[in-house]
């Protein structure tokens with residue numbers, strides 16, 4: 001196989017595409033599309049999300065110390081695109097898209113009720129890597145559609161039609 005140099009910035013693919021929801025200390029809710037995310041510890045369970053400081057959500061996440069990672073099904077594509085291309089700085093985009101919110105159990109951030117899996121995280125550390133600040137979140141609770149969960153609590157991800 002003959003090879004040439006590829007683009008360094010987009011070399012790791014495929015990547016998960018998630019919606020990260022958050023709440024400021026004044027109670028305002030928001031969510032943004034995130035592609036910089038991944039597992040970063042099995043024990044204790046931790047995930048990380050990379051947020052650019054210019055995002056409106058950045059300050060909400062920073063001040064509250066928590067966030068929710070919401071896995072997204074293709075049925076939610078339009079909402080994903082909207083939340084990933086509009087800022088709370090300009091409009092209440094959750095209201096515009098009529099996003100259904102529910103309360104988290106252990107963190108002060110909303111969960112996106114129409115997403116099949118919602119991962120509640122408390123920030124335990126963060127690393128400024130360059131363009132992004134990677135927030136390391138200890139997983140406090142995982143919500144999943146009841147029809148996707150086995151008796152042991154395992155999630156059947158084959159039921160999600162990922163973006």
Ligand SMILES: Cc1cc2nc3c(=O)[nH]c(=O)nc-3n(C[C@H](O)[C@H](O)[C@H](O)COP(=O)(O)O)c2cc1C
Pocket residue numbers: 017030031032033034035036037050051052054055056057058081083084085086087088089132
């Ligand atoms: C596919 C996709 C992936 C994105 N990944 C990230 C990301 O990893 N980190 C980030 O800060 N912004 C990312 N964005 C951009 C934000 O979602 C976007 O700037 C959003 O409008 C910010 O909203 P806010 O200003 O209300 O926080 C992504 C957007 C898209 C469409």
